[in-house]
Amino acid sequence: xxxxxxxxxxxxxxxxxxxxxxxxxxxxxxxxxxxxxxxxxxxxxxxxxxxxxxxxxxxxxxxxxxxxxxxxxxxxxxxxxxxxxxxxxxxxxxxxxxxxxxxxxxxxxxxxxxxxxxxxxxxxxxxxxxxxxxxxxxxxxxxxxxxxxxxxxxxxxxxxxxxxxxxxxxxxxxxxxxxxxxxxxxxxxxxxxxxxxxxxxxxxxxxxxxxxxxxxxxxxxxxxxxxxxxxxxxxxxxxxxxxxxxxxxxxxxxxxxxxxxxxxxxxxxxxxxxxxxxxxxxxxxxxxxxxxxxxxxxxxxxxxxxxxxxxxxxxxxxxxxxxxxxxxxxxxxxxxxxxxxxxxxxxxxxxxxxxxxxxxxxxxxxxxxxxxxxxxxxxxxxxxxxxxxxxxxxxxxxxxxxxxxxxxxxxxxxxxxxxxxxxxxxxxxxxxxxxxxxxxxxxxxxxxxxxxxxxxxxxxxxxxxxxxxxxxxxxxxxxxxxxxxxxxxxxxxxxxxxxxxxxxxxxxxxxxxxxxxxxxxxxxxxxxxxxxxxxxxxxxxxxxxxxxxxxxxxxxxxxx
Amino acid sequence: xxxxxxxxxxxxxxxxxxxxxxxxxxxxxxxxxxxxxxxxxxxxxxxxxxxxxxxxxxxxxxxxxxxxxxxxxxxxxxxxxxxxxxxxxxxxxxxxxxxxxxxxxxxxxxxxxxxxxxxxxxxxxxxxxxxxxxxxxxxxxxxxxxxxxxxxxxxxxxxxxxxxxxxxxxxxxxxxxxxxxxxxxxxxxxxxxxxxxxxxxxxxxxxxxxxxxxxxxxxxxxxxxxxxxxxxxxxxxxxxxxxxxxxxxxxxxxxxxxxxxxxxxxxxxxxxxxxxxxxxxxxxxxxxxxxxxxxxxxxxxxxxxxxxxxxxxxxxxxxxx
Numbered sequence: 001x002x003x004x005x006x007x008x009x010x011x012x013x014x015x016x017x018x019x020x021x022x023x024x025x026x027x028x029x030x031x032x033x034x035x036x037x038x039x040x041x042x043x044x045x046x047x048x049x050x051x052x053x054x055x056x057x058x059x060x061x062x063x064x065x066x067x068x069x070x071x072x073x074x075x076x077x078x079x080x081x082x083x084x085x086x087x088x089x090x091x092x093x094x095x096x097x098x099x100x101x102x103x104x105x106x107x108x109x110x111x112x113x114x115x116x117x118x119x120x121x122x123x124x125x126x127x128x129x130x131x132x133x134x135x136x137x138x139x140x141x142x143x144x145x146x147x148x149x150x151x152x153x154x155x156x157x158x159x160x161x162x163x164x165x166x167x168x169x170x171x172x173x174x175x176x177x178x179x180x181x182x183x184x185x186x187x188x189x190x191x192x193x194x195x196x197x198x199x200x201x202x203x204x205x206x207x208x209x210x211x212x213x214x215x216x217x218x219x220x221x222x223x224x225x226x227x228x229x230x231x232x233x234x235x236x237x238x239x240x241x242x243x244x245x246x247x248x249x250x251x252x253x254x255x256x257x258x259x260x261x262x263x264x265x266x267x268x269x270x271x272x273x274x275x276x277x278x279x280x281x282x283x284x285x286x287x288x289x290x291x292x293x294x295x296x297x298x299x300x301x302x303x304x305x306x307x308x309x310x311x312x313x314x315x316x317x318x319x320x321x322x323x324x325x326x327x328x329x330x331x332x333x334x335x336x337x338x339x340x341x342x343x344x345x346x347x348x349x350x351x352x353x354x355x356x357x358x359x360x361x362x363x364x365x366x367x368x369x370x371x372x373x374x375x376x377x378x379x380x381x382x383x384x385x386x387x388x389x390x391x392x393x394x395x396x397x398x399x400x401x402x403x404x405x406x407x408x409x410x411x412x413x414x415x416x417x418x419x420x421x422x423x424x425x426x427x428x429x430x431x432x433x434x435x436x437x438x439x440x441x442x443x444x445x446x447x448x449x450x451x452x453x454x455x456x457x458x459x460x461x462x463x464x465x466x467x468x469x470x471x472x473x474x475x476x477x478x479x480x481x482x483x484x485x486x487x488x489x490x491x492x493x494x495x496x497x498x499x500x501x502x503x504x505x506x507x508x509x510x511x512x513x514x515x516x517x518x519x520x521x522x523x524x525x526x527x528x529x530x531x532x533x534x535x536x537x538x539x540x541x542x543x544x545x546x547x548x549x550x551x552x553x554x555x556x557x558x559x560x
Numbered sequence: 561x562x563x564x565x566x567x568x569x570x571x572x573x574x575x576x577x578x579x580x581x582x583x584x585x586x587x588x589x590x591x592x593x594x595x596x597x598x599x600x601x602x603x604x605x606x607x608x609x610x611x612x613x614x615x616x617x618x619x620x621x622x623x624x625x626x627x628x629x630x631x632x633x634x635x636x637x638x639x640x641x642x643x644x645x646x647x648x649x650x651x652x653x654x655x656x657x658x659x660x661x662x663x664x665x666x667x668x669x670x671x672x673x674x675x676x677x678x679x680x681x682x683x684x685x686x687x688x689x690x691x692x693x694x695x696x697x698x699x700x701x702x703x704x705x706x707x708x709x710x711x712x713x714x715x716x717x718x719x720x721x722x723x724x725x726x727x728x729x730x731x732x733x734x735x736x737x738x739x740x741x742x743x744x745x746x747x748x749x750x751x752x753x754x755x756x757x758x759x760x761x762x763x764x765x766x767x768x769x770x771x772x773x774x775x776x777x778x779x780x781x782x783x784x785x786x787x788x789x790x791x792x793x794x795x796x797x798x799x800x801x802x803x804x805x806x807x808x809x810x811x812x813x814x815x816x817x818x819x820x821x822x823x824x825x826x827x828x829x830x831x832x833x834x835x836x837x838x839x840x841x842x843x844x845x846x847x848x849x850x851x852x853x854x855x856x857x858x859x860x861x862x863x864x865x866x867x868x869x870x871x872x873x874x875x876x877x878x879x880x881x
Binding site for chain 2: 089113
């Protein structure tokens with residue numbers, strides 16, 4: 001595909017630009033911030049592996065005092081691991097940490113605290129049935145008795161509250177506080193320990209928009225006081241709004257460090273998502289038939305009560321592939337979950353005109369399958385397969401009550417299933433084609449083919465596919481893509497979610513871009529431009545999307 | 561039932577409740593730190609045996625006490641090793657401790673003293689004698705308060721007073737000291753302790769060691785205060801009753817006193833009145849003896865209010881990935 005190639009060329013150029021900027025940014029910040037020139041934090045060549053997974057690979061950053069440095073990357077890019085190393089929670093396999101120009105050893109959290117580092121974890125480390133005051137002094141008590149520490153902390157808390165707008169009732173129990181207030185306690189904990197380097201891991205993930213605004217105001221105060229802040233997030237908007245410099249992480253590597261003022265959300269989105277091998281997919285233009293899936297005003301809240309889908313509207317017709325593009329964590333997973341029957345929500349979903357239940361006992365995966373919805377989940381290890389079970393067992397999960405698999409009323413026809421699996425493995429080129437092998441013994445690509453075989457061979461009316469080629473080798477990618485196109489040509493409607501923009505472009509007939517639980521734009525793949533998609537993925541419309549013919553762009557409302 | 565009888569029953573309740581109280585406070589320290597301890601029974605038994613044996617051999621109750629506490633602490637260390645260092649299942653480790661103590665004590669007692677798995681009768685300095693508090697004789701005849709002071713409050717072994725003193729001490733340590741704050745935190749959310757730069761492992765070992773000491777004292781009291789020597793399985797489920805009392809008390813020291821004394825009272829009543837005539841039916845001795853255990857089952861089954869255990873209880877601490 002010629003468009004893919006030209007896009008790749010373009011992206012290589014931006015990547016090169018980004019690397020160039022990295023050294024510039026560091027030098028500029030260097031010159032501006034401190035005459036002595038010592039960065040507040042400098043990491044040199046940090047590497048860390050968990051088993052065979054390389055979570056961090058040779059990572060180096062320097063952060064100047066009095067600045068806010070953003071680290072952006074998708075879930076699983078290795079951001080949290082890197083910060084846990086800095087806080088002494090994990091030990092790096094290799095690399096050095098320099099704090100304020102001094103080579104510092106951080107074997108445990110105690111060492112990090114005395115080096116002046118404070119951390120606000122994504123999941124708060126608070127004792128639920130302790131008061132705010134008790135949580136704050138825990139580990140930073142002044143003596144063996146509590147009373148003096150508590151009264152000192154009370155005074156100090158009052159001072160901090162006035163200085164930074166960090167108001168919390170010191171005698172309230174943590175379990176009585178809102179999430180936003182709990183986060184303030186975490187920040188206060190760090191400040192009480194005299195931290196002048198503050199790390200915040202995905203701080204806004206649990207906050208309401210108003211709370212997030214307040215947090216940013218606090219961070220701004222702290223920066224003015226000369227504190228150094230590292231902000232880890234996967235939200236582009238936050239990076240653009242508050243940071244001075246930003247590093248992008250992808251698959252354990254730091255792909256670029258740039259000055260925020262000199263970059264754009266589109267460029268960052270591209271750097272985050274990255275580019276892949278050339279995708280070559282032969283496909284004829286779609287022959288869309290009648291509408292199969294209609295989604296109307298679909299809303300989903302997560303367990304913390306935060307709205308993850310904010311009124312989704314879309315439709316897919318028979319014989320077409322709708323690709324959902326976007327930076328991970330903007331509601332794509334929730335969309336798959338509710339369509340696949342393991343999340344609850346409100347709104348309407350219709351399959352071939354028939355309403356399907358969004359709550360209650362007819363909203364589970366079983367009922368969805370009966371309606372002709374097949375699902376290849378994003379995470380095949382936890383949702384697609386039972387790794388310890390044999391391939392033939394995995395081949396019927398979800399469809400195991402199908403009469404075709406029963407020998408009689410009481411016993412399943414195992415021999416029949418094994419035989420059926422052997423044939424399916426042949427058709428889907430699963431290697432090795434041994435039905436009795438446990439699923440975990442297959443490579444990622446072959447595991448995915450088992451899931452795909454199971455779901456595609458049911459001839460679904462609608463196929464949901466999440467990250468079909470994540471962790472899959474190149475040969476298998478091509479095969480999987482071909483099968484998905486084949487299913488389309490047989491007249492199925494296909495919803496494809498992928499964080500790989502190239503995959504979306506190669507497979508889809510139409511594309512919807514999601515941001516913050518909303519569809520920012522939807523239109524034909526042919527007219528989608530790279531920059532336009534980048535803008536939409538960053539939650540913005542504007543100039544760049546005007547040229548995209550046939551696209552419906554959501555009104556640029558202030559969603560936060 | 562006259563006043564004198566009531567005093568006698570209460571006096572007996574105090575003596576029978578003391579080992580429960582010590583075991584209950586022992587369990588409180590461990591469980592507040594997030595280590596469930598079903599092995600209180602075994603620790604008490606071990607302590608009872610060692611104190612009985614050493615007191616019998618040396619004729620000195622204090623040496624017996626040291627030996628008993630040592631025996632209990634060695635089992636506490638085993639439990640700590642299994643559940644803290646090796647992150648094993650705390651219930652299984654506790655059950656193993658109980659079995660170990662049950663077999664070990666009888667085996668060693670038999671090979672040591674050849675008396676069918678018991679230790680020789682203790683007498684004289686081998687036992688902790690009752691302590692007569694000052695003025696107990698003098699106020700004996702004062703109506704009402706006199707008998708309460710001289711018969712109920714005075715005249716117990718030193719370990720009874722230690723046990724009662726441990727209630728406010730435990731409360732103070734738990735809620736007024738840095739150590740107590742960290743101990744409670746480690747049982748609620750060990751990550752908060754770890755990120756604050758405190759060693760979770762060390763906190764939990766300390767808690768388990770305190771448990772060893774207190775459960776040990778409970779066992780020592782059984783063999784050298786309540787009885788005169790060690791008898792096979794002499795704890796008779798007191799470790800489990802103490803656990804029930806701990807749940808009943810919702811892991812708080814002052815209610816723990818009330819709960820254990822309630823169990824002591826039930827046992828005292830059943831000792832005093834084997835058959836209770838209710839007019840219509842007569843409750844047989846077996847029923848009265850079973851009452852404390854029945855109550856234990858009822859409490860453990862959760863019929864008494866909502867008892868929320870420390871949140872991190874029973875879970876080995878592993879730093880998350």
